[in-house]
Amino acid sequence: MSCHKRKRSGGGSCALFPDELHVRRKQANSVTAEVASSLSKTWLRCGEGFDSVTALTSFGCSEKKPQAVKHLVPPLASVAGLSATDNSIEPADIRWSSSGSDLSDAEGKALYSGFQKQNRCGLKTDKLCNMLREDRSSEDEPLLIDWDNESDGEDTGDECILSEKAESALEISDSDSCSSRTSSHQLEEVYQPHKATPTDISEYSSDNNRVDDEDCRDAEVVPQMCLQRPLLTDGEEQEQSRRRSASDWLKSAEALLQTPQKQATKTSKTPEDSAKKRKKFLRGGLAERLNRLQNRERSSIGFWRHQCMSNYITPSGDRPGVLKLKIVTLHEECSMQVAVCQQLESLPVDVSSREAASVGETKLMVLFTKETATSLRGAPQDIIYIHPPWQKLVLHDESIPVIMNTYFCQKIFSQENTEMKDRTHCPKKLLIVRKIPSLAQIFNLNDTRESSNQESAVNQIDHINMSIPGSILTEDNQGQQQLSSQTVSDSLLEVVETQGVAGWKEACVRVVVQRIYFLPSQDTYGNHLQRNISVPSALLPNARLCLLVQDAYGIFSELQLQSARYHAEDFEQCSRLWEGKVCCLSGMKILRRTTRGRAPGLFSLIDSLWPPLVPLKVHGQSQDNEDVKMTLPPPSFCYILAAHSDQGQVDVTEASQLSDLYLPPVIHHLKEILQVVDLSHRCSFCATVLYKKQAKSTVPSGQQELWLFVTDAGLQADPEHSLEELRVVPVCVTASCILESSVIQALPASLPCIMYFRDALKENGRIICVERTILSLQKPLLCGTAAVDLSELTGPVKLDELDSTTQANTVCSVQGTVIGVDESTAFSWPVCERCGNQNLELCNERSGSFYCSSCSRAVVSPVLRMQLEVFLHCPSRPRCTVKVKLLEKTISSLLRFCACEDGNYEVKSVLGKKVELHCYVHAVSSHPSSSIRMEEIGPLGAENVN
C-alpha cells in the first residue's frame, strides 16, 4: 500500500480536538521532522562554516523556522559573501531542496512564499532567494498571486490562506523587530521556534506505531499549523520558552538528528502525490461543493477546539441544541465509534442528581469519527455533550435515531467526580469491541418507506456562531430547526400508511387526475335530493365535485372536494384545469377505504381505467426495471379522500402536459357498446337524444328516473337492420346521476340534441347513467378518438317499426288506421292565449267570450286544447289492440275536415283515417288480450313527421 493512498485518506479528516493537541503536534511532526532534518544538517554545517550552499537552500525553505534562518544568516554572510557571488549554485541543488521535503507542490509554494516574505529582512539570503525564485518563475509578484489562486481550490482551503497571511504578517513584524535587535537577543530568539520541536520529535519517535495514521495528514499540516500558531504566541508558555537555555536547544537539536531516516522513507513514498492534490473538481459539481463545505466545517472545528482548550471544562449543556448524553455501550465499526447513549434531561450537578436525571430518557445512537473518538476517549457511563451542529438520522427500521456529524463533543466532569477526570489524564487503553460489517449486504436505495418522515430523517442542528472567539456558545444559539418543506411522494399508499387517517399535514402525493365527476352530497342524499327538471337550478346544492386520481403505482383514490369551495357548476373549468394532469394533493384526510364489493359503481369506473397503458411503478421494485408487465391484478380497494378543512390543495404540477398515465374516455358507437361492451362496464358515447321521458316517481322521496331515447349515425345507417338491434336505444338516467343545469335546460327545450355520455354503465343489456357518469352537451375536451363519426344525424330519423318484439318503454313508429275513439278521454277546452290558464270563466254564453282570472282580463281568442285517444289497426300487429294518445297537432289534422258542431265531432268522420305516428310505448300486455298502450311523441329529427 503506497503512502499516498493513506495520505489521501487522511485528506478529509481534520476534526481535531483540544485534548488531541498532541495528535496535531504529531501531524506537525511530519513537517517539523523534515524541517528538523534540514536544520540538523545546517546545524552540523554551521560548525563547518557553511561550505555547502545546498544545505542553506534547504533550510531556507522551511517556513516554520524563520527566526532560525534569520539568525543563521549572519554566519552565512560572513562566509565571504558566497551566496552573492557564487554562480556555481546549481539549480539542481535548489530543486533538490524543494523536492527533498515531503511536501506537495502547493505546500512547497506556500513555504516558498513564506520564504519570500522573509526576504524583507534585507539579509544576504535575498540573492539565494532570488535564484530560487528564478528557478521557478522569473517574476516575483505573479508568483504570490498564483499561489493564492491555486490554493483556493485545494484542500487547504480558505482558512488556510487567511491564517497563512496572518502568519506571514506575524513573521514580517518579527523579522523587522529582530533585525533591529542585538545579535545576542537574536540568538535567544532562535531558540524559541524550537521550543515545540524537541517535544514533537520525541513524541513522534516514541509513537511510531501511529505514524501510519498520522502521516497521512501531512497534506493538511500547513493549515493546522497556521491555526496553531496564534495559540502558541498568545500564551504565557511562550515567554517561558524564550528563556530556554542554549543547552536545551542543543539537546533538542540532538534529538532532531535521529529523525532523518524516517523522513527519507517517507519521501520516497510520495512522489506523485503532489500532482494529485492539485486536482481540481468539476466546477459547480458536488465534489466542489462538499469541498467548500468541508473547509468551512474544518475551520469551525479549529475554532471550537481552540475555544474548548482555553476554557477547558465548560458545562454548557443547558444551551439549546446541545445533546446531553450518557454513554451506555460503545463499539467500533470500521473507523467509527458507535455509542448507544441515553439522553439526559438536565445537567447533572452532582452524583445524586445524575442518578435522578438518567431516568427515563430516550436512547440515541451516536457515531464518532476516529478523530473525535480518540479525543473524547469516551467510555460507558461517561457523560458527554454534543454541541450543534449535529445531524439526526432516523432509520426506518430502528427506533433509535442516529446522531451524526458529532465533531463538537465534550466530556463533562462534575466537581465531585474526580476519578473520572483522572481517567482522561491517564490514557488507559479502552477495550472496544470491533464489529466488521458484512460485504454481502448491499444497500437498497429503493425505498418503499413513507415519504412523510423523510424531511425529518436527516435533521441538521444548526450551526452555533463559531466565528465569535472566546465563547463557544453564544446567545445566538439556534435550537433544532425543523425542515418545513413539504415532501412529495409518488405513492398514495405510502402517504396513507404513514400519515394515517387523521390527515396529511405535511405530506403531498403526486397523482394523475383520471376523471372528474359529481356525486350526490352525503348529507342530502336520499333526503331531499330532487332533480326538478322543469325548473333548472342555477346551482346544484346537492352535488359535490369528485376527482378520481391514480398514483404512479396504480393505486386509485376518490377525492371528494368540498362543496363549499368547488361548486358543481365549476365542472367545465375544473375538468379543463385538472383532468389528465399530474397534480399534487396535500392536506387530505382519508374518509374511508372502500372495496369492490362495497362500491361496485366506483370499481366499474376503475376497471374501465385498467390496465394502464404505461408501466406502473411497483412497490419494492426498482423503478428502472422496464420489465414490469401489465399483468398486475386490478385494484381491489380504493381510498376515499376529502380535503382537510382549508388545507386541502390540488396543485397542478405541469399545466400544459397530460400525464402518460391518463386514460381518456374512448367514445364508441352505440352499436359497439350494445354488442361488445361487457356487462357492468363503463362506456362513453355520443348520441342524439330524441325523446325524454320522465319516469313516474316510484319512491316518495322524489327520486326520479329519467329515460332518454338516443340514437346515433351508426344505428340509423344500419342497412340490414336486424331484428334484435334497436334503432333507438333507451338510456336510463338514474337519480344518482347528477345533471348539469345546461343539460337539464336542454333536455325539454331543444330536443333532439347531441349529447355526450361519459362513463355510462352497461348493465343487463341496458345503458344506465349512474353516479360518476357525466352528460354534457359539449364534446369532452379530452376523449379518445375511436374513429367515430360524431356528426349529427342527416335526414329523417328512422325508428323501429311496431311489431311483435316491441316492448314497453321504447319508441317506435306506427302505421295504422283509426278504428275507434276512446270517448271517455276525448276532450277539448279553451285556454288563455296569454297565460295558458285552463280555468277560464265563461262570461257570455252566447258570444262565447271568456275571462281569465289570472290575467284579470277578457280572453278574446282562446286557444282550443284537445285530447284524444284512438284505437288503431296496425298491419304489423293485426290482432293487437293499439291505443294511442295523440298529440294535438295530429288531432287537429284528423279533425280538419270534420263537421264541427259546438265543439262536438262525429266519431265517424275520424274512423278509417290512416295515420303514421312516432310513439312511445307505455305498456305492452298480452293478457287478457293483446294490447299496446302508446303515446304519440313529437317530431324527431330535423323534419316533421306527417
Added chain:
Amino acid sequence: MDAVLPVVAEELLKEVKKSYQENSRITDELLLGLKFVFGPSALHALDLVDQLSVTHVTCPSGRTLFQVLGSSGKSYICYSSCHYCSCPAFAFSVLRKNDSLLCKHILAAYLSQAMRACQELTISNQQMSQMLLAKDEK
C-alpha cells in the same frame, strides 16, 4: 446487534436519492453526512459522480456490474450484488484493515444510481464474462 454503520449508510444513500428525486439537488446536510459516514471517500466519490464516471453494465443473462473510471484513468469493476471493487483501496482499507465501509468507487456507483447519473451499457453475455474474468494488466 448487527453493525450500525451499513444501516446508517444505506439510509443516508436513500435520503440522497429521495432528495435528488424531489428537488434534483442534494442538501448541504446530506453532503456533510456523506462525508461523516464515508470519510474522505465521499469527496472523491462525488467527484466521480460529477465526472459521470460510473457505467452500469448489463447483459442479457441478467448479470450486471458497475464500471467506474477512476481518477487515475484506470477503470475498476464493482459488483452489484455484493460489495466488491477491484481497486487496491478496497483490498486494503475495506478488506484488510476494515477501516472503511466502501471504497470511493462503490460509493460512486451508489451515488450515481441515486442521482440517475449512471451511464447505461448493454453488452453480450460473452463480453460480460470477459469483463468479470479480466486479468490485471500488470
